[in-house]
Amino acid sequence: VQLQASGGGLVQTGGSLEVSCVASGGNFYAIGWFRQAPGKDREVVSCVSSGGGTTYYADSVKGRFTIRRDNAKNTVFLQMNSLKPEDTAVYYCAADRDFDPLVHGLVYGIDYWGQGTQVTVSS
Numbered sequence: 001v002q003l004q005a006s007g008g009g010l011v012q013t014g015g016s017l018e019v020s021c022v023a024s025g026g027n028f029y030a031i032g033w034f035r036q037a038p039g040k041d042r043e044v045v046s047c048v049s050s051g052g053g054t055t056y057y058a059d060s061v062k063g064r065f066t067i068r069r070d071n072a073k074n075t076v077f078l079q080m081n082s083l084k085p086e087d088t089a090v091y092y093c094a095a096d097r098d099f100d101p102l103v104h105g106l107v108y109g110i111d112y113w114g115q116g117t118q119v120t121v122s123s
Helices: 099-103
Strands: 002-006 009-012 017-024 030-036 043-048 055-057 065-070 075-080 089-096 117-122
Touching: 002 089, 017 030, 017 089, 017 117, 030 075, 030 099, 043 065, 043 075, 043 099, 055 065, 055 099, 089 099
Parallel strands: 009 117
Antiparallel strands: 002 017, 017 075, 030 043, 030 089, 043 055, 065 075, 089 117
């Protein structure tokens, strides 16, 4: 599985941004979005099951972020609305055969990682 994240950028507080992750060979994998701010641990943001029917959101983004996947395009999208400065981080996508490692943020046990894309929210 190869993961390619894109779509990051600079946005003002309250703005929106969509990041995407092309998961080549990943249609049967659960996909998760993680983020890592400078000096902080990598944390799970949102996950979607392989079929797209089950999703998870961290409390900090619930109601603001939406994850969806388009398996025909091998792509998972994370729509981020009402962005806050504390959302600033490098965003990574990850893939695992099981949903639980992603939900529980088991960073060292996850099968595949993509490179990150920077999201910066200015105040």
